[in-house]
Amino acid sequence: MSEHETLEQRLSEQGVSRRAFLKFCAALATMMALPPSSASAIAAALSQAKRPSVIWLSFQECTGCTESLTRSHSPTLESLIFDMISLDYHHTLQAASGHAAEQARDDAMKAFYGKYLLLVDGSIPLKDGGVYSTIAGRTNLDMLEEAAKGAAAIVAVGSCAAFGGLPNAQPNPTGAVAVSDIIKDKPIVNISGCPPIPAVITGVLAHYLTFGELPALDELGRPKAFYGETIHDRCYRRPFYDQGKFAKTFDDEGARNGWCLYELGCKGPTTHNACATTKWNGGAGFPIEAGHGCIGCSEPKFWDAGSFYTPLSAPAADVASISQAAAVAGAGAALALSATDRAKRQQVQQSREKLTLEDLKGN
Amino acid sequence: MSIQDIQIKVADAHSIGNINAILNEIATHLGNLVARGDNALIDLKSLPFSPDEYEGLRAMLGRGEVTARLDSIGDSEIYETHFPGVWWVTHYNVEGDIVADLIEIADVPAILHSQWEDVRTGLGRLRNILSQSE
Numbered sequence: 001m002s003e004h005e006t007l008e009q010r011l012s013e014q015g016v017s018r019r020a021f022l023k024f025c026a027a028l029a030t031m032m033a034l035p036p037s038s039a040s041a042i043a044a045a046l047s048q049a050k051r052p053s054v055i056w057l058s059f060q061e062c063t064g065c066t067e068s069l070t071r072s073h074s075p076t077l078e079s080l081i082f083d084m085i086s087l088d089y090h091h092t093l094q095a096a097s098g099h100a101a102e103q104a105r106d107d108a109m110k111a112f113y114g115k116y117l118l119l120v121d122g123s124i125p126l127k128d129g130g131v132y133s134t135i136a137g138r139t140n141l142d143m144l145e146e147a148a149k150g151a152a153a154i155v156a157v158g159s160c161a162a163f164g165g166l167p168n169a170q171p172n173p174t175g176a177v178a179v180s181d182i183i184k185d186k187p188i189v190n191i192s193g194c195p196p197i198p199a200v201i202t203g204v205l206a207h208y209l210t211f212g213e214l215p216a217l218d219e220l221g222r223p224k225a226f227y228g229e230t231i232h233d234r235c236y237r238r239p240f241y242d243q244g245k246f247a248k249t250f251d252d253e254g255a256r257n258g259w260c261l262y263e264l265g266c267k268g269p270t271t272h273n274a275c276a277t278t279k280w281n282g283g284a285g286f287p288i289e290a291g292h293g294c295i296g297c298s299e300p301k302f303w304d305a306g307s308f309y310t311p312l313s314a315p316a317a318d319v320a321s322i323s324q325a326a327a328v329a330g331a332g333a334a335l336a337l338s339a340t341d342r343a344k345r346q347q348v349q350q351s352r353e354k355l356t357l358e359d360l361k362g363n
Numbered sequence: 364m365s366i367q368d369i370q371i372k373v374a375d376a377h378s379i380g381n382i383n384a385i386l387n388e389i390a391t392h393l394g395n396l397v398a399r400g401d402n403a404l405i406d407l408k409s410l411p412f413s414p415d416e417y418e419g420l421r422a423m424l425g426r427g428e429v430t431a432r433l434d435s436i437g438d439s440e441i442y443e444t445h446f447p448g449v450w451w452v453t454h455y456n457v458e459g460d461i462v463a464d465l466i467e468i469a470d471v472p473a474i475l476h477s478q479w480e481d482v483r484t485g486l487g488r489l490r491n492i493l494s495q496s497e
């Protein structure tokens with residue numbers, strides 16, 4: 001890896017035109033959930049970007065997060081990982097094994113001390129001295145603490161690393177905790193989800209690469225661009241919710257008509273994530289589109305929050321007041337919805353736009 | 364029982380209401396283009412659609428006189444809709460996945476302009492050819 005070469009130099013050496021680069025930046029803006037007009041700002045920042053070193057540690061996890069990322073589509077993992085970052089250690093993906101693998105991690109930590117990005121998936125078990133998960137004879141706790149010291153920032157990938165996740169569910173036999181329960185002196189981004197949306201993982205990496213710093217975060221440490229709104233805010237079935245049209249079973253008339261899944265236990269109203277718009281499997285769909293309610297996998301303790309099939313106890317928005325507003329305005333519920341959604345979206349967009357400008361000033 | 368026996372009805376695409384919201388947004392931007400020459404972009408990937416509404420929007424906007432194809436790190440399809448000044452811009456990657464799907468409100472979509480960096484490089488190439496043939 002040549003450390004000083006910028007992305008623009010590398011692309012022009014490969015004969016990639018400026019127009020192609022602008023197209024790539026348009027795709028990045030979409031992926032980072034930034035306003036599409038920011039593509040030219042992204043282009044300006046990216047042309048100066050250097051390739052950061054990335055160390056990825058996998059702890060008490062199921063490898064679903066890595067699966068999610070390696071199945072990601074836009075822009076391809078290939079182009080992202082190999083052109084834009086230098087993945088210096090990932091014990092599932094790397095070719096090296098045993099001492100050579102651990103050596104690669106040591107070398108990268110020394111060479112890029114204070115500068116590398118540390119990605120972590122999986123929770124960290126603390127009970128009984130951390131014996132429940134070890135790598136090369138060392139506990140996850142030990143390895144995390146060591147790697148965190150030289151990291152510029154940490155990205156906790158998946159609900160396990162972000163919030164403890166499934167290993168942390170009652171009765172938590174291994175004493176599993178989140179990265180943020182252990183590391184207190186480094187910036188941490190939580191990319192929750194079980195698994196997280198691949199485009200969100202790559203979007204955060206792209207943001208770091210583009211602007212040289214982490215994106216704006218919510219109170220749970222999640223990037224606002226992706227977790228700023230609930231599934232319910234952006235759900236295409238939302239007009240049915242507002243009209244009070246609910247499926248009562250998974251095979252009734254309402255289910256066949258694609259009505260709202262609230263009464264079947266959908267956790268969309270309390271779940272912050274980007275599934276409803278970013279979608280899964282290359283944009284093919286997301287659980288609600290397949291007829292199953294959201295299970296809330298990007299929220300803390302989702303596993304212990306009661307049955308996935310019990311309706312949330314109170315409606316998230318005051319349905320009556322929305323339809324009243326609609327009646328007053330003489331418009332359909334759908335239009336009233338788009339007005340409330342639009343106001344909310346503008347708020348989120350504004351905070352995002354602020355972020356972009358600040359980031360650019362910082363460069 | 365065969366798969367045809369499972370009764371699935373597709374809900375009427377136009378009854379859900381998401382399309383109307385975006386048409387309103389397009390009309391606002393188009394008004395700004397007419398009044399002040401302002402360009403705008405709408406990221407379709409950030410908007411909620413039912414499975415049918417996406418196609419519904421396409422049908423609603425229709426196709427106008429101009430279609431362009433960009434062959435650059437994968438295809439891009441750019442066409443003017445039935446409403447002059449409203450362009451549908453879809454970028455694909457080399458694998459054929461959609462990486463950006465935009466409605467652009469402008470007289471010409473930005474990506475179609477020749478880029479000065481590319482023009483300069485091209486001029487260099489042309490001069491090179493001429494100098495070799497002298």
Ligand code: SF4
Pocket residue numbers: 231232233235236237238239241259260261262266267268269288293294
């Ligand atoms: S409750 Fe669930 S299915 Fe219904 S509109 Fe909200 S997110 Fe969509």
